[in-house]
Amino acid sequence: MSQQSTSQPAQITVPKIFQRKFNRDKITCLTAYDFSMARIVDEAGIDIILVGDSVGMVQLGYDSTLPVGMEEMLMHVRAVRRGVGRALLVADMPYGSFQVSEEEAVRNALRFVKEGGAEAVKLEGGVKRASLVNRLMDAEVPVMGHVGLTPQSLLNFGGFKVQGQTEAAGERILEDALALDAAGVFSIVLEGIPRDLAQRITAAVKAPTIGIGAGPDCDGQVLVLNDLLGLNSGRVPKFVRQYAHLRESAASAISEFIEDVKNSRFPSDQESYHSETPHGNRIQSISNA
Numbered sequence: 001m002s003q004q005s006t007s008q009p010a011q012i013t014v015p016k017i018f019q020r021k022f023n024r025d026k027i028t029c030l031t032a033y034d035f036s037m038a039r040i041v042d043e044a045g046i047d048i049i050l051v052g053d054s055v056g057m058v059q060l061g062y063d064s065t066l067p068v069g070m071e072e073m074l075m076h077v078r079a080v081r082r083g084v085g086r087a088l089l090v091a092d093m094p095y096g097s098f099q100v101s102e103e104e105a106v107r108n109a110l111r112f113v114k115e116g117g118a119e120a121v122k123l124e125g126g127v128k129r130a131s132l133v134n135r136l137m138d139a140e141v142p143v144m145g146h147v148g149l150t151p152q153s154l155l156n157f158g159g160f161k162v163q164g165q166t167e168a169a170g171e172r173i174l175e176d177a178l179a180l181d182a183a184g185v186f187s188i189v190l191e192g193i194p195r196d197l198a199q200r201i202t203a204a205v206k207a208p209t210i211g212i213g214a215g216p217d218c219d220g221q222v223l224v225l226n227d228l229l230g231l232n233s234g235r236v237p238k239f240v241r242q243y244a245h246l247r248e249s250a251a252s253a254i255s256e257f258i259e260d261v262k263n264s265r266f267p268s269d270q271e272s273y274h275s276e277t278p279h280g281n282r283i284q285s286i287s288n289a
């Protein structure tokens, strides 16, 4: 069996993520959907890269995550796999891939591991998914749970609305988290719930909680990469902190290119290749500086 090379940073594994809660060492998680961004996120030192079904909204232009299919997800998971060396790679199970039957759900989860190179899957839902989590554990597929504002429940929720704001609704989300915890998930995403409820759940479950719009008391935090980088237009939810404004930077770089081409400022002579001189220039490689 090959040993880890000394130059490579130690890989993040499912047991290491689970252990973090006991060490009170916060977990960082970001989404990624393609090779180049995955490499940047991985090299920056993130713990978990989630190929979220949010890809449907931020990369594919759908209005919700509901249209995203298995083949689309697999393509993105494979691309991200090629860019990730250290982080734990989690594939999000899209709407329709785990609701029809447990057999089909296990088959689809195994595809993410075997064909996509994922090291775990994430699925939305609590009490009603506990038995499926058991089946996936039997199939040796680690599972990340997801409760609260689960975007695949959009039709039942009637929109992207904060969940668990009444006592009864909060109790139901706590029960969901407890059921997943008992079934053996290695972490639970808490999305769009009040801070005090997230704190209660975090204290009640063994698995680390990873919050998004759930306040600072979770065991870790996750954001959609495009939100963090300011890549998409439109309203930014209250819980997002934009660490960059790449949409503006990209737009101004592209405008500059357009202006330079129109005014014959690009390409310059230095950015052009030249014919061989009588003294015999060497053949230039296409990437020659």
Ligand code: KIV
Binding pocket: 031, 050, 051, 052, 053, 054, 055, 092, 189, 212, 222, 223, 224
């Ligand atoms: O699809 C996604 O990106 C997610 C995260 C927001 C947790 O589910």
